[in-house]
Amino acid sequence: MGTTSGQTGRIAVDAMGGDLGPAEVVEAVRLALRQYPGLNPITLVGDRAVLEPLLARVRRRPEQLTIHHASEVVTMDDKPLMALKRKKDSSMVRAIELVKDGQASVVVSCGNTGALMAAGTLRLRTMEGVARPALAAVVPRQNGHFVLIDAGANPDAKPEHLVHNAILGSHYCRVMLGIARPRVGLMTIGTEEGKGNALITETNELLRRTTDLINYAGPIEGFHVFAEHVDVVVCDGFVGNIMIKSWESLVKFFSGMLREELQANPVRAVGALMSKGAFNALRERINPERYGGAPLLGLRGNILKAHGSSNRRAIKSAIHAASQIIRADMNQRIEADIARANDLLAVPVA
Amino acid sequence: MGTTSGQTGRIAVDAMGGDLGPAEVVEAVRLALRQYPGLNPITLVGDRAVLEPLLARVRRRPEQLTIHHASEVVTMDDKPLMALKRKKDSSMVRAIELVKDGQASVVVSCGNTGALMAAGTLRLRTMEGVARPALAAVVPRQNGHFVLIDAGANPDAKPEHLVHNAILGSHYCRVMLGIARPRVGLMTIGTEEGKGNALITETNELLRRTTDLINYAGPIEGFHVFAEHVDVVVCDGFVGNIMIKSWESLVKFFSGMLREELQANPVRAVGALMSKGAFNALRERINPERYGGAPLLGLRGNILKAHGSSNRRAIKSAIHAASQIIRADMNQRIEADIARANDLLAVPVA
Numbered sequence: 001m002g003t004t005s006g007q008t009g010r011i012a013v014d015a016m017g018g019d020l021g022p023a024e025v026v027e028a029v030r031l032a033l034r035q036y037p038g039l040n041p042i043t044l045v046g047d048r049a050v051l052e053p054l055l056a057r058v059r060r061r062p063e064q065l066t067i068h069h070a071s072e073v074v075t076m077d078d079k080p081l082m083a084l085k086r087k088k089d090s091s092m093v094r095a096i097e098l099v100k101d102g103q104a105s106v107v108v109s110c111g112n113t114g115a116l117m118a119a120g121t122l123r124l125r126t127m128e129g130v131a132r133p134a135l136a137a138v139v140p141r142q143n144g145h146f147v148l149i150d151a152g153a154n155p156d157a158k159p160e161h162l163v164h165n166a167i168l169g170s171h172y173c174r175v176m177l178g179i180a181r182p183r184v185g186l187m188t189i190g191t192e193e194g195k196g197n198a199l200i201t202e203t204n205e206l207l208r209r210t211t212d213l214i215n216y217a218g219p220i221e222g223f224h225v226f227a228e229h230v231d232v233v234v235c236d237g238f239v240g241n242i243m244i245k246s247w248e249s250l251v252k253f254f255s256g257m258l259r260e261e262l263q264a265n266p267v268r269a270v271g272a273l274m275s276k277g278a279f280n281a282l283r284e285r286i287n288p289e290r291y292g293g294a295p296l297l298g299l300r301g302n303i304l305k306a307h308g309s310s311n312r313r314a315i316k317s318a319i320h321a322a323s324q325i326i327r328a329d330m331n332q333r334i335e336a337d338i339a340r341a342n343d344l345l346a347v348p349v350a
Numbered sequence: 351m352g353t354t355s356g357q358t359g360r361i362a363v364d365a366m367g368g369d370l371g372p373a374e375v376v377e378a379v380r381l382a383l384r385q386y387p388g389l390n391p392i393t394l395v396g397d398r399a400v401l402e403p404l405l406a407r408v409r410r411r412p413e414q415l416t417i418h419h420a421s422e423v424v425t426m427d428d429k430p431l432m433a434l435k436r437k438k439d440s441s442m443v444r445a446i447e448l449v450k451d452g453q454a455s456v457v458v459s460c461g462n463t464g465a466l467m468a469a470g471t472l473r474l475r476t477m478e479g480v481a482r483p484a485l486a487a488v489v490p491r492q493n494g495h496f497v498l499i500d501a502g503a504n505p506d507a508k509p510e511h512l513v514h515n516a517i518l519g520s521h522y523c524r525v526m527l528g529i530a531r532p533r534v535g536l537m538t539i540g541t542e543e544g545k546g547n548a549l550i551t552e553t554n555e556l557l558r559r560t561t562d563l564i565n566y567a568g569p570i571e572g573f574h575v576f577a578e579h580v581d582v583v584v585c586d587g588f589v590g591n592i593m594i595k596s597w598e599s600l601v602k603f604f605s606g607m608l609r610e611e612l613q614a615n616p617v618r619a620v621g622a623l624m625s626k627g628a629f630n631a632l633r634e635r636i637n638p639e640r641y642g643g644a645p646l647l648g649l650r651g652n653i654l655k656a657h658g659s660s661n662r663r664a665i666k667s668a669i670h671a672a673s674q675i676i677r678a679d680m681n682q683r684i685e686a687d688i689a690r691a692n693d694l695l696a697v698p699v700a
Contacts, residue, residue, distance in 0.1 A: 114540070142603055152539055155547040189502055189591035190464075197505040197588045222595025226603035238547045239589055241539035243596055245572025250597055253492055253576035254604060257635060261628035268628045274621025278611035285607060 012104035015046035016073040016091040017111020026054040028315030045095040070094040080114035099301035106322040110306040120303040129338040133298040152241030159202040168297040169232040175328040185220030185230035293318030362454035365396035366441040367461020376404040378665030395445040420444040430464035449651035456672040460656035470653040479688040483648040502591030509552040518647040519582040525678040535570030535580035643668030
């Protein structure tokens with residue numbers, strides 16, 4: 001099959017998997033078509049009987065939007081592997097098959113994460129030269145955003161997987177954040193010589209050999225993640241998943257305490273009302289809806305996972321991101337860099 | 351030597367290593383003596399010529415406070431192993447030697463972390479049955495606090511090390527947070543069957559065999575860390591160090607954004623002034639000074655590491671924590687549990 005990205009340029013949208021149901025997905029599609037005139041064409045995958053009435057009010061040219069029927073839905077409670085086996089006609093599986101068969105380039109889904117990642121990994125092969133896919137996420141930091149990779153796909157990573165993550169993350173950063181030569185940091189625990197663990201020591205050595213390809217800024221420790229040090233944070237899927245979820249938990253805890261303290265007496269409450277704009281602005285700045293999807297990278301074709309509870313705005317952002325990935329020929333460029341990196345890594349250390 | 355904790359009941363305080371200098375440490379000692387009448391006796395370790403004038407205004411009975419002279423100081427810029435080799439008469443090294451020689455039970459220091467951990471690990475042996483010490487930290491969460499262990503001492507942990515961390519952390523949680531039977535969670539990436547990495551799968555299996563000793567609540571993922579799920583979070587030193595430092599970085603980033611937004615226009619600024627009490631209360635709730643020290647556990651004797659920039663209040667808290675550790679006979683009780691755990695782990699799985 002060779003490369004798949006850009007083959008058709010279509011975006012396959014799983015219309016059935018999100019918490020808010022197909023109406024929210026259709027609304028997101030409508031908004032995306034309106035907001036982005038040059039958007040890549042979309043194939044909505046799901047139950048035709050449900051989708052057709054919803055599409056009645058969506059103004060579009062016929063080639064912009066088609067339906068691909070799928071009779072089943074993978075729910076949030078389905079066990080990933082079981083879902084793949086039992087629900088072969090689910091919107092999620094069918095959407096991925098469209099990419100596999102070359103009828104679409106990217107899948108957007110807010111369905112069951114485990115099932116989506118398993119289906120993506122099992123149904124789409126990895127790119128030439130890549131052993132394991134990685135999940136990327138865009139995270140706000142001081143004066144901008146960074147790409148975290150891997151946010152959970154590959155918890156038992158080897159050094160060469162992390163080098164591939166650096167390449168995958170750099171390209172995603174370029175496409176999504178518009179940074180031409182993103183600075184890459186390797187997540188570790190103190191930047192002194194000999195700090196970290198065995199995986200990090202070896203990965204650091206490999207990254208130093210690929211600086212032609214990767215703008216490697218060196219190791220980065222926890223203290224600096226939300227400062228303006230790097231644009232791509234590379235880690236294994238175990239560390240990445242724990243980090244990103246614990247950050248979400250911390251923001252929730254912090255916001256909850258703040259809300260509680262602001263309501264503790266009437267003077268504070270009036271003050272809070274006056275400075276309401278600040279809290280809204282803060283919420284907007286850390287709003288994950290702006291970069292609605294976390295892509296599974298390193299596959300022949302891309303899968304953009306949006307949060308299960310995504311609303312129309314988040315899904316619209318994910319659809320837009322899918323379009324940008326296709327237009328930037330991201331996967332072709334990644335494949336070229338992976339091939340060069342593998343050549344460099346194959347040379348024994350002098 | 352056998353156990354050391356409780357041998358003398360003295361607290362050796364490194365008077366020279368903190369960013370704010372010996373005057374701040376002496377002031378912390380003065381406050382601790384005043385606030386805690388039954389405090390364990392203290393040996394201040396440092397330059398006698400510097401310390402004696404500072405002590406002039408500290409009211410105490412002679413047996414409550416003595417000076418142990420040390421002519422050198424390990425600075426924040428010293429390389430850990432070099433410092434140990436070259437600065438044999440430093441306050442840090444001498445304080446640890448007091449524990450080694452049975453003249454003190456716990457060291458409190460706000461000096462160079464790397465040097466302190468290296469000195470502790472190399473000069474004090476690990477407890478019977480424990481292969482690697484672990485760094486514990488008390489972290490605020492919804493409706494209380496939890497103990498994170500390991501926060502950075504052992505980045506390449508084996509499953510049995512994590513079981514030991516669970517025991518060390520449970521005892522520290524009991525002593526510091528007053529929770530009789532703390533719930534222990536194993537940090538991982540999703541609580542479904544088969545999630546995590548090889549280390550977690552094996553550790554989970556071992557912890558299930560030691561439920562007589564450890565109140566094991568099962569795996570815990572990032573989403574739940576700051577909720578009220580568990581009292582002790584067990585992880586290896588790599589993950590723990592990244593988590594705790596990235597949380598500090600995130601709180602700083604979040605607070606900075608909030609401050610910026612609150613000052614963005616005059617109405618917000620007035621509102622912020624009115625609700626100032628809320629921000630102060632929030633700061634107090636997440637104030638690390640309340641639990642000034644992070645102990646290095648699993649050694650014959652304990653080392654309490656306070657932040658380099660600790661002020662008198664933080665150092666006072668660390669001294670108080672040292673006293674509580676000694677009074678609770680913490681190390682004797684840990685040694686007994688470690689022995690029982692090692693017996694349980696030695697039995698092959700049926």
